Amino acid sequence: MIKGNWIKALIITGLSLLLATGCSSGDVVKIGHQPTSEQTILAHMLKQVIEGNSDLKTELVGGLGATPVVLKAMQNNDIQISAVRYVGTDITSSLGLEEFSKDPQEAFDLVKNGVAEKFDQLWFPSYGFENTYVFTVRKELADKYNLQKISDLAAHAKELSLGTDSSWLERPNDGYQAFIQEYGFQFGKTTPMDIGLVYKAVDTKEVDIVLAYSTDSRLKEYNLVTLEDDKHFFPPYGASPVVRNDTLKKYPQLEEVINKLTGKIDTQTMTALNYQADIEKKDPAAIAREFLLEHGLIQK
Amino acid sequence: MDLLIGTLGVFASSWKQLLAFTGEHLFMSASAILIAIAAGVPLAVWMTRNQRVAFLIQTTINAIQTIPTISLLLIVMIFLGLGYGTAITALALYSLLPIVQNTYAGLENVNKNLIEAGTGMGMTKLQLLTKVKIPLAMPIILTGIRVATVVSIGAATMATFVGAGGLGEMIMRGIVTTDDQKVLAGAIPAALLVILVDLILGKIEKRANFRLQTAKAQK
Amino acid sequence: MSEFIQFLTDRYDLVLKLLWEHSYISLIAVAGGFLIAVPLGILLTRTEKINTYVIGFVNILQTIPSLALLGLMIPLLGIGAVPAIVALFLYSLLPMLRNTYTGIREVDPALIEAARGMGMTSFQILWKIELPMAISIIMGGFRTATIYTISWATLAAVIGGGGLGYLVFTGLGLANDNMMITGALATAMLATIADLLTRNIQKMCTPKGLKIKRAN
Structure with missing residues (x-):
């Protein structure tokens, strides 16, 4: 047997x-x-x-x-x-x-x-x-604070939490440190995680802002509003x-x-x-x- | 409910592909387990002979275990390129731990009186190992193999990272597109595979137990 | 090599923080797993009928891909360390459950009969005969689970729970080898320490009677 x-x-x-x-x-x-x-x-x-x-x-x-x-x-x-x-x-x-x-x-x-x-x-x-990084926010937040471009976030950033892929915070050229210098504000909380899970987290309001990829169809699916990169921080x-x-x-x-x-x-x-x-x-x-x-x- | 219906839809539309993925998946995890048994059991026997070797092997296997999946795959790729070879090697390395751990613990746990009895009967070291220690430790060894098999079938989803296909391909497609239906369409066959393989191993274990009972009766 | 040391000296505070997160996430998960798996394993030896279902269920848990499992947990547990701990806890069950079950079941029936003949209650038999005889097998499962959990705990980083996985995934995204190697080495170091500790626990748990027998 x-x-x-x-x-x-x-x-x-x-x-x-x-x-x-x-x-x-x-x-x-x-x-x-x-x-x-x-x-x-x-x-x-x-x-x-x-x-x-x-x-x-x-x-x-x-x-x-x-x-x-x-x-x-x-x-x-x-x-x-x-x-x-x-x-x-x-x-x-x-x-x-x-x-x-x-x-x-x-x-x-x-x-x-x-x-x-x-x-x-x-x-x-x-x-x-x-395919570059874009800042996106939940629709109701964009309406509430009248957010259209990244600079608009400055006034509210302290109360907002940002979900990013796992490497953005450490990216030397166009990462978080460079971002802070360019735009002059920080987010209340940043959570680096798997980008697929970030979308699920924004769906349950665990995070408010998603640093997404520009061609991602899920921006539409999860009702996220793209903010204009008014200081041209992210290279296309x-x-x-x-x-x-x-x-x-x-x-x-x-x-x-x-x-x-x-x-x-x-x-x-x-x-x-x-x-x-x-x-x-x-x-x-x-x-x-x-x-x-x-x-x-x-x-x- | 929608999710279930959707998943059934994926099954209906791509069952041929899923069947092929399942075959690849089984092939890779089975080969990995066979390699891990062939390497792990002798290693564990060696560990029982020498404390220092035991420590060294254990530490090495622990360290291998902690190498992140992609890094391990990248290292193996240098030698074996894309495909089944790399995936199977990495899986075999990841499955070693429970097999070695349990074989070692099982052999160490054999009642010393029985070994003395064997020695008294004039058995050689090899005879002691094959006729006394391994048969008595068999249930523990098989438990290790069963754990390793389940872990290996679960971990074989990583094969897709080196283009070796398997159910991981469907699962990853689902994960990168946040499509739970595809994830389930890949995960359910993997779970069924685990149940099936574990049933077969259970049958084998019963046989081994039978041998153990005779050993117990004979002693 | 010098670049690697440079990285360590520059970022040692980050590495230490991640090391700490990794340690407590794995520790809580595996301790929780132990507290559930061992009693459950013992219970299964008493009620053979349900054992196929329980072990089958735990087997299936093991095959759920981590990203999918974590995705399921977000609506229930949110993000961060908690869902990671729960996922690792679930993954840690299998080796401990299986080894406890086999270890207890394989105790020589003659010994148990002898004990019963001496008038021991079933609790006494469990406590004084079965557990001591099976302890090294149970602890073997515990050690496997500990090493697995430490290595799998890199998954915490994909749900914002931190831990050494952060270095691994970030290093991968940036092709920063120093980061990846630091992550992998620190995980291996944790595993080695955990293995030494669990080895000693295993020795402490081995009953005196069995130890003396070994010394012969």
Whole structure:
């Protein structure tokens, strides 16, 4: 009886191993992405636009845990394309720079050159949207205190609590310390936590202000009002695909095909696409396909 | 209620994918547990031989346990890249603790009179281990394995972080989009998996107990 | 290396504060888990019928992903250390419950019969025979649970409860290795201290009779 079980387990293990190794061969370009809807939709767009306009085959590697995992996978050649990388994130994390320009073009050049030199990867021109930090407040608070821009918070900040992702308070260039200097006020309470949980916390009024990401569809879902960054504190960072240079050399047609997406998706469009995935629960692949067809980037 | 209906909807629309995820999940946690048993039990036996080794191994395993998931995955990735290999290795490392801890405690707890009796009968060290100590410690060892299995199936959600799929992929999709239906659609099969595997292990444990009873009867 | 020391000297007050938060969060969780799991484990050996359900339930708790569990708790317990402690408490139950149950159940039935023959009450049997015989197994579960809880307590940071997870997640977000290493090393240090302490508790708990036997 015991023996039978073990043999079964062994057979299952063996078969699964065969399956696992069986599908990872051949001339396939792998596109890696993190599990957010934004990254998943864009990864599907890349896949469809590449397969629809060239004879290359692609495969998606989804769910990657964090930017360092994506970067390491690119270096290992486990994946050849990062579906989306964000200028600001890569300058601090991949390049390890603390102080840098808030001018979008200068920052873009910095990351493009840095990534080319350090990792031999090509940073494509932006998709056309930016994903940056935005201050958002609960609707009823915005109405009560007549809040429209970040400066309006100054008078009430002491009684308000702010929920942020876990790294903003420590960010050297555009983090809390720099924020205090620029805007000249502090919040009564700051709680760094997982960004997904911040939305749940604002829903139950545990926090009043959410430092959110600009293309996040949940701003609409949780009825949050975005405050204008009137002192232009947060740099607007573009989002781009990144590809290994040796892959581009091997498949010369790739660069042109990927560039079909350049400048096609602005911040509003991206937010709307995220909304379809997050709130309307549409399949990311279908969202990508619909968008590409609508813009004539693939044929039926 | 809406949540339940929604979750059923996810099951209906993506059951094929969920089935594939469940298969991957089972494959990864099972492989990890087998590796952890193969490494953990001998380690624990070694620990019973030498106090200093015991301390060293215990401290190392504790330290491994405290390495944050992503850091451990990043370290293993240097050698094994993305995919199952990295996920299984990390899971195996995380499952060592209860197996080693219980095997060690179980072996140490064996009634010394029985060991003396064995020695008196002229048993060699190896015979003592395989014929007296391990059979007597078996229920405790199996309890450790059962704890490790449950923990490992729970922790296998992290496999998605290195592109190895599994139910974690569905769960993470749900978590990053604050979509509880997807979270449940991933978590419920994981829970069912735990129940199923634990039932099977329970059956095995009953057999082991049977052996223990005979051992007790024979003594 | 020098950068790492620089980080420590610059931010030692933060590190100490997080270390303290991490310690009390894990301690309360695991102590609470012990107080529930051990009596429950003993109870299960007396009522074998419900044991499948109780252990099954605790098993399932273990598979709930931490972010999902914490998300469920926000409406009930808000944010901060409290929901983190409750989540860790729930996660800590399994190893202690399982080991208590097995430890007590595996006590030689001959010993219990002998005790009963001597006229001991069931409480006396539990207190004087079963618990002392099973204590090292129970404490083994306690040690596993302690180490697990200390390592899992990094989850407190994702719900605003602080602790060393703050260094880990922030370090990850900023790719600041010094921060991550500090977080990981401090957690490992806590685990080692806890292991030494629990080892001594285990020794103190081992009944004299068994100890003398070992010395032979």
